[in-house]
Amino acid sequence: MVPFVVGRLLALGPLLLAVSIIAFLVLYLSPGDPARLMLGENVTPEGVAQLRRELGLDQPVHVQYGMFLLNATRGDLGRSYSTAQPVTVELARRFVGTLRLSGLAFGLAVLIGIPIGVLTAVSRNSWLDHVVRVLVLAFVSIPVFWLGILLMYLFAVSLRWLPSSGDATPVHVILPAVALSTFYLGVLVRMVRAAMLEVLQEDYLRTAYAKGLMARTVVIRHALKNAMIPVVTIIGLQIGSLMTGSVLTETVFAWPGVGKYMIDAVFTRDYPVIRACILLFAVSFAGVNIVVDALYSYLNPQIRFATHR
Amino acid sequence: MQFLGYRATRREFLRIFAVIGGAIGTVGSAGACAPASAPPPTQAPVPTQAPAAAKPTAAPAVTQAPAAAKPTTAPAPATQAPAKAASGGTVRLTLTWSPQRADPHNHQTSADYVILANIYDRLVDLDPKNLSPRPGLATSWKAANDTTWEFKLRTGVKFSDGTPFDAAAAKKNVERQMESASTKPFTNKFESVEAKDAETIVIKTKTPYAQVLYNLGVPQMGVISPAAIDKGKEWLSTNAVGSGPFVLKEWVAKERFVLERNPNYWGPAVKIERALFRVVPDENARLAGLKSGELDVIGDPPVPTVKALESDANLRVLKLPVARTYFFMYQMGDPIISNLKVRQAIAAAINRKALVELVSENLNRMANTLLPPEALDGEGANPQLAIEYNPDRAKALLAESGVNLSGKPLKMIPDMTVVAARDTAQAVQEDLRKVGIGVEIVLLEQAKINETLAAHQYQIAPSSWQTADPDSALNKIFSERSPWPWANHHNAEFERNVDKAATIIGDAERRAAYKEIFRYLLQDAIYLPLYHKNAIVGMSKKVEGLRWSPLDFALLSEVSVAG
Numbered sequence: 049m050v051p052f053v054v055g056r057l058l059a060l061g062p063l064l065l066a067v068s069i070i071a072f073l074v075l076y077l078s079p080g081d082p083a084r085l086m087l088g089e090n091v092t093p094e095g096v097a098q099l100r101r102e103l104g105l106d107q108p109v110h111v112q113y114g115m116f117l118l119n120a121t122r123g124d125l126g127r128s129y130s131t132a133q134p135v136t137v138e139l140a141r142r143f144v145g146t147l148r149l150s151g152l153a154f155g156l157a158v159l160i161g162i163p164i165g166v167l168t169a170v171s172r173n174s175w176l177d178h179v180v181r182v183l184v185l186a187f188v189s190i191p192v193f194w195l196g197i198l199l200m201y202l203f204a205v206s207l208r209w210l211p212s213s214g215d216a217t218p219v220h221v222i223l224p225a226v227a228l229s230t231f232y233l234g235v236l237v238r239m240v241r242a243a244m245l246e247v248l249q250e251d252y253l254r255t256a257y258a259k260g261l262m263a264r265t266v267v268i269r270h271a272l273k274n275a276m277i278p279v280v281t282i283i284g285l286q287i288g289s290l291m292t293g294s295v296l297t298e299t300v301f302a303w304p305g306v307g308k309y310m311i312d313a314v315f316t317r318d319y320p321v322i323r324a325c326i327l328l329f330a331v332s333f334a335g336v337n338i339v340v341d342a343l344y345s346y347l348n349p350q351i352r353f354a355t356h357r
Numbered sequence: 358m359q360f361l362g363y364r365a366t367r368r369e370f371l372r373i374f375a376v377i378g379g380a381i382g383t384v385g386s387a388g389a390c391a392p393a394s395a396p397p398p399t400q401a402p403v404p405t406q407a408p409a410a411a412k413p414t415a416a417p418a419v420t421q422a423p424a425a426a427k428p429t430t431a432p433a434p435a436t437q438a439p440a441k442a443a444s445g446g447t448v449r450l451t452l453t454w455s456p457q458r459a460d461p462h463n464h465q466t467s468a469d470y471v472i473l474a475n476i477y478d479r480l481v482d483l484d485p486k487n488l489s490p491r492p493g494l495a496t497s498w499k500a501a502n503d504t505t506w507e508f509k510l511r512t513g514v515k516f517s518d519g520t521p522f523d524a525a526a527a528k529k530n531v532e533r534q535m536e537s538a539s540t541k542p543f544t545n546k547f548e549s550v551e552a553k554d555a556e557t558i559v560i561k562t563k564t565p566y567a568q569v570l571y572n573l574g575v576p577q578m579g580v581i582s583p584a585a586i587d588k589g590k591e592w593l594s595t596n597a598v599g600s601g602p603f604v605l606k607e608w609v610a611k612e613r614f615v616l617e618r619n620p621n622y623w624g625p626a627v628k629i630e631r632a633l634f635r636v637v638p639d640e641n642a643r644l645a646g647l648k649s650g651e652l653d654v655i656g657d658p659p660v661p662t663v664k665a666l667e668s669d670a671n672l673r674v675l676k677l678p679v680a681r682t683y684f685f686m687y688q689m690g691d692p693i694i695s696n697l698k699v700r701q702a703i704a705a706a707i708n709r710k711a712l713v714e715l716v717s718e719n720l721n722r723m724a725n726t727l728l729p730p731e732a733l734d735g736e737g738a739n740p741q742l743a744i745e746y747n748p749d750r751a752k753a754l755l756a757e758s759g760v761n762l763s764g765k766p767l768k769m770i771p772d773m774t775v776v777a778a779r780d781t782a783q784a785v786q787e788d789l790r791k792v793g794i795g796v797e798i799v800l801l802e803q804a805k806i807n808e809t810l811a812a813h814q815y816q817i818a819p820s821s822w823q824t825a826d827p828d829s830a831l832n833k834i835f836s837e838r839s840p841w842p843w844a845n846h847h848n849a850e851f852e853r854n855v856d857k858a859a860t861i862i863g864d865a866e867r868r869a870a871y872k873e874i875f876r877y878l879l880q881d882a883i884y885l886p887l888y889h890k891n892a893i894v895g896m897s898k899k900v901e902g903l904r905w906s907p908l909d910f911a912l913l914s915e916v917s918v919a920g
Binding site for chain 2 (some may be wrong): 079080081084085086087088089092093094095096098099110127130131132133138169177193197200201204205208212213214269299300301302304308309312315318
């Protein structure tokens with residue numbers, strides 16, 4: 049497995065290069081002048097020209113890209129146009145915020161979703177299954193910002209158990225994480241249920257029961273493990289989507305994360321920030337995919353043996 | 358138990374759920390105990406001052422500490438009595454938009470002023486009631502001749518890093534203001550600045566320009582410690598060293614900002630110990646924070662909740678007038694809009710009183726002119742200029758205009774930053790439909806709005822502009838030489854009048870000249886005024902003394918928080 053992982057990691061280099069070129073081109077070609085936006089109502093022609101010079105926007109595009117690449121290899125992703133702070137520092141801080149939020153949200157979704165999915169598959173068409181189906185529909189349909197505000201009013205204003213917004217203390221992460229996790233929870237329950245239902249019909253399970261194994265062992269060790277392959281794919285996609293930030297949750301709860309950071313940068317045409325965020329997302333998705341692919345070979349020995357010919 | 362398909366025993370069933378519950382508990386506490394976020398961005402803490410006499414004795418409190426007795430007399434502004442025993446406490450405020458940089462001379466958004474205007478003084482202070490110039494860091498001034506202004510500076514003032522304020526410091530600041538992109542609109546008529554002696558500076562202008570005083574008073578023209586200026590633009594983006602009532606303790610870009618009382622402030626003693634600002638973009642979250650007691654002052658509560666807030670026993674809502682007007686800008690090059698009768702018909706067709714009272718629920722004020730009501734000797738509230746709502750007359754005017762509007766809806770691109778912008782646009786669309794004018798509303802994000810208006814691809818653009826300064830408003834909005842000539846308005850006589858008015862030094866004459874110009878704009882329907890903005894602030898009743906500048910930011914020097 050190691051050469052496989054190493055190979056994939058090496059492929060990240062060309063991937064990031066390609067992504068950075070595309071990102072650069074798209075920003076260059078899109079309408080909107082960051083200098084004018086920054087000056088707002090205090091704009092003068094000389095001011096705009098001066099600002100464009102200061103930001104390097106008056107250079108031809110290949111020169112700008114060359115400078116960007118040169119600096120990027122040294123770990124310098126530039127300074128934000130709006131705050132003049134190094135993008136790497138700001139992005140790192142925001143990324144940690146996103147990891148905390150999505151880590152808890154994801155943890156909740158997985159730790160509640162998988163067992164419930166298994167239970168509903170195993171007890172198909174029971175009252176539990178029907179109740180869960182309705183709940184799942186609700187979780188998937190309810191918009192996260194609406195749910196977030198509802199939770200905020202219930203727990204922060206009425207009950208005063210939890211704080212309403214911000215990230216000042218460790219407790220602040222609870223409400224946004226719960227709001228964020230509901231959609232993913234719903235999707236996971238359905239996915240696990242569907243995958244389990246397929247696997248539970250397999251003949252080898254009957255053999256396992258015939259051997260005299262406990263029902264729990266059969267379900268968890270034999271059935272679930274095989275059902276996990278499609279589930280792991282879904283989880284990988286969900287992690288990718290969680291890591292790129294959850295703008296709505298971050299906006300509602302004033303949580304410092306990558307999602308809102310990037311959206312704000314788009315509105316103010318803060319190019320260095322947008323480019324850095326795109327690169328970060330590319331790395332996140334690629335990294336998650338590597339982990340998921342590595343997990344496949346653990347979960348399904350056939351794949352493991354196939355790659356070691 | 359038999360309900361599960363696979364004949365689980367009760368023990369197994371309970372075991373499964375115990376595992377799930379334990380897992381949730383573990384994850385929950387792991388998430389809650391997650392390490393604090395990455396180390397805060399580097400910023401040098403503001404160095405503390407050498408102790409002056411009679412330091413305040415209030416205990417520094419993070420939350421609202423009970424207030425000690427308020428100071429019995431507020432010292433007159435001219436004296437420099439160090440802070441007396443103050444009441445202490447923290448006031449927690451929110452910001453809707455995120456401040457970008459702590460450098461007042463460079464690339465500011467109006468969100469920055471809330472913080473910076475309380476840290477940095479300016480040479481001239483603008484009276485919050487009517488924006489007239491009064492002494493700031495300059496105690497008096499005179500016009501030696503039409504293009505020369507002499508300013509006598511305040512003595513005994515020190516910046517919070519100990520650097521003294523003197524003519525050299527003032528000169529350095531004005532020079533920086535003449536070079537920086539954001540302050541250029543205010544200093545572009547300055548020719549030079551010299552220090553005549555340690556307590557006097559002389560500013561020369563290129564042409565006679567009476568706006569000098571007002572321009573020196575806007576928040577962008579803050580006076581920074583020369584030692585801090587030497588540290589460079591990037592350092593000043595997250596640090597602030599001024600001479601004002603507060604000192605910057607923490608600047609976490611786009612998230613939180615902490616101000617502390619300046620113990621060596623030259624003006625009247627500041628009552629609170631700290632002011633904490635948080636950026637909370639969602640209006641419901643702001644409201645929740647106010648109601649749960651986590652926040653003391655919020656801006657822009659959700660419009661439908663304002664009435665409920667007003668009736669809450671612990672809260673109050675302030676509507677503070679701001680010098681910002683929402684009006685229709687017309688694309689004067691368009692064949693339909695350039696017809697005077699069409700514009701007059703539009704003006705007569707819109708029920709502006711209903712817009713104010715019903716659509717924006719009285720949170721905005723009705724505007725009869727571009728300038729605020731108090732400006733130009735009350736010209737802004739002149740009843741003679743009021744536009745009458747008369748849909749029949751509108752239809753008659755349309756008929757007279759000879760323009761055929763059928764099948765050609767007018768393209769309207771509204772600015773969305775004003776209260777009830779979307780509802781206003783729809784109400785206007787309905788009013789105009791009733792007299793036979795079709796309107797198509799196009800909603801765009803700000804950058805696209807700028808581009809579309811610059812390319813003159815619109816007919817009506819409801820816009821929001823700051824209107825404290827007549828010269829600036831006229832030049833930016835209606836002049837063909839504006840860097841943003843969106844209105845596409847060409848009138849040589851208008852341009853001459855605007856230039857001339859800027860050079861008149863005598864107050865009364867200048868006001869008369871501007872009145873003429875604004876009457877022309879109104880009578881020729883070059884624009885249509887809709888609202889004057891109010892800043893809507895929800896706050897806890899424990900907070901007193903909050904003042905608001907017409908330039909739309911909070912002034913905290915007189916705020917106190919009851920225990």
